[in-house]
Amino acid sequence: MQMLKDAILERGKALNQDVLLVDSFLNHQVDVPLMKAIGEEFAKHFADKGLTRIVTIESSGIAPAAFTALAMGLPLVIMKKQTSKIMNGDLLQTTVRSFTKGTQYELTVKHEFLPAGEKILLIDDFLASGEAAFGVLNLVQQAGSEVCGVGIVIEKAFQSGHQRLADEGMGVYSLARIASMSADAITFAE
Numbered sequence: 809m810q811m812l813k814d815a816i817l818e819r820g821k822a823l824n825q826d827v828l829l830v831d832s833f834l835n836h837q838v839d840v841p842l843m844k845a846i847g848e849e850f851a852k853h854f855a856d857k858g859l860t861r862i863v864t865i866e867s868s869g870i871a872p873a874a875f876t877a878l879a880m881g882l883p884l885v886i887m888k889k890q891t892s893k894i895m896n897g898d899l900l901q902t903t904v905r906s907f908t909k910g911t912q913y914e915l916t917v918k919h920e921f922l923p924a925g926e927k928i929l930l931i932d933d934f935l936a937s938g939e940a941a942f943g944v945l946n947l948v949q950q951a952g953s954e955v956c957g958v959g960i961v962i963e964k965a966f967q968s969g970h971q972r973l974a975d976e977g978m979g980v981y982s983l984a985r986i987a988s989m990s991a992d993a994i995t996f997a998e
């Protein structure tokens with residue numbers, strides 16, 4: 809998606825060969841018109857898949873997922889990385905480890921918001937090694953539903969996430985695929 813690639817080249821910053829800073833338009837400050845265009849692109853791509861629900865993980869996946877849900881006229885469910893006393897009821901949970909951030913969390917969703925028999929589209933901001941996506945697959949499976957597509961805003965194509973998801977039969981649609989990056993240059997994969 810050219811508009812996104814332009815934003816990455818003009819406003820993104822490679823911190824090193826592995827981490828791309830995009831806090832000026834995606835993770836911290838949000839470019840809302842860009843998010844709207846991203847949502848419309850995902851909606852167009854996944855239009856004929858018979859989807860019934862969009863799922864994302866807090867927090868940076870929310871903006872692109874919300875615009876996708878709006879464009880497709882579907883409900884959006886945000887999977888939580890933290891639980892609280894007021895989050896009770898029938899909860900589905902799985903542990904996710906983030907290699908990029910060196911952290912781990914209990915990915916949690918209320919069963920009532922992820923019922924059985926749903927056809928799910930997962931939207932997320934980054935795909936690296938795919939741990940977060942596999943956490944979502946696990947919860948959707950626990951719920952008795954099915955992930956029918958994965959939409960990613962920025963994929964780090966030099967990491968294993970895409971291949972791991974493809975090996976599970978998951979169709980991954982990434983709007984920008986980064987082949988390599990350094991302080992001087994960001995290169996996209998086709």
Ligand code: G4P
Pocket residue numbers: 826827828829830831835865866867868869905906907908909933934935936937938939940941964969
């Ligand atoms: P994985 O799920 O694909 O295995 O990814 P990994 O564990 O390595 O990273 C998970 C977290 O790190 C996610 O944020 C993801 O958005 C973020 N991340 C991964 N690579 C990059 C990168 O190159 N640049 C930036 N800016 N973030 C990256 P999170 O913990 O879910 O945080 P949030 O921002 O969504 O709250």
